[in-house]
Amino acid sequence: MPRHDHAYRNLFGHPSMVADLLRGVIRQDWIAQLDLSTLERVNGEHVAGLHQRRSSDMVWRVKECDKHGYAYLLLEFQSRSDTHMALRVLTYLALLYEDIKRQGKLLPRGRLPAALPIVLYNGVPRWRAARQVADLVEPVQGLQGYTPSLRYLLIDQGQFLAEGGLPPDNLATLLFRLEHARSEDELREALQRLIGRLHEPALEDLQRAFVAWLRDVLLPERAPDVSIPTVTTLQELEAMIVQDRIDWSLRWKQQGLEKGLQEGRKEGESLMLRQLLVRRFGALPEQIDQRLAQASTDELEAWALNVLDARTLDEVFQHGQLTS
Known part of the structure; x- marks a missing residue:
């Protein structure tokens, strides 16, 4: 598993991170119907035909407020555009529904629960792939009504940041800002806000996940020639960046520009x-x-x-x- 995917699984393996993504980034009316305190991570690995295992990056289940129903969230993490992402999402959702049916977890009257597929993309170029399966199917006159119509929700971090309006202290917003920081100053300002958000003891696991992601993935990618010491807290990371200010900034800007253009x-x-x-x-x-x-x-x-x-x-x- 690539380091980026593993680190993102750790970050979004915390319910506070998923709740902030829903409340602060997606911000759609239907979210008010959910009891986010009931967020529960479930197994994202499914058994396909011929006993082949297929797994989505992450699956969460959440109950509806004052109801017995619940909804599923499928999270997929992407660092580059994938032409057939819509087909992958359709496959994962179909396998998830088969698992729900096999385990006897259908809703009353044998109904399947609602599900939202989310693709979280952190790449520099804007996402270009089709967002619904129908756009991948060659049209044939008379068969349009039989074409799958599943659509996934794309969260293109760079585009969301460019459009503005994200809550400044939201955990998902801060992740996006750290991921797309164009200078040491932008990184440090986002890091300071993140330190303020993660001071509660209940968020210690999430703070450790952020430290591991910054230390082992983000900073080595942004400044490959800078030696990253072993640090265990966000405060130590901030101090390290301040101490190497000039050298760090030059490497950061040059690599970010070249990577984006290429x-x-x-x-x-x-x-x-x-x-x-x-x-x-x-x-x-x-x-x-x-x-x-x-x-x-x-x-x-x-x-x-x-x-x-x-x-x-x-x-x-x-x-x-x-x-x-």
Whole structure:
């Protein structure tokens, strides 16, 4: 499991973090119907066909206020855009419902509980993938009514921050600000607010999760040449950043800028090439989408040139560049 995913599981494994995400970031009217004090993490691993295990990143269950019903939250953590994210979410939700049915946890009259799939994205370029399954299906006249229509809720951290309006001391907001800090000063200001939020003894586990994420994941990514000492509290992290102010700032800004430009260019070229391939050859097999996602910038540029002369989809990928 990548360090980022493991760290996010620890952070969002705390009910206070999930409650703040719902109240402060999503902020939709239906949330008022939930009793957030009943948030309970449940097993996100499901058994698919042929006994293959499929797991969503995290699943939470919460009761409705003054009712016997409950709802589920499926959390998926992404650091890059995934073309078929909607299909993955549909699979996870279907397997979750099968588990609920198998365990005899259906609501009265045999109804399935409501569920909200959430994709939490922390990448620099904006999310580009389709947000509902129907957008991944080639349309056929007369079959539109049979196409799955599941939609997931996308939380693109950078976009939410750019739009503004997030509560400043909300735990999820502070995570987003730390993740997308463009300088040491922005990081330190968010860290100071986080220290103020996590002073309660009941939040000690969450504070340790934030320390581990900052020390082992975020700071090494932002400043790879800076030696990160072993620290155990947020206060020690803040002191360490202040002591290395000048050296830290230069590395932080340079790496953040280069990473954003490189990722944005690659994702843009991959999306454009996919659109050209679909227009020329129709719906693409899953292995082609995977190949596009894993390709280098040079490969994407070469394949884009091949589209002009290729007679089949296979010919696009046979050589770095087709000859006349």
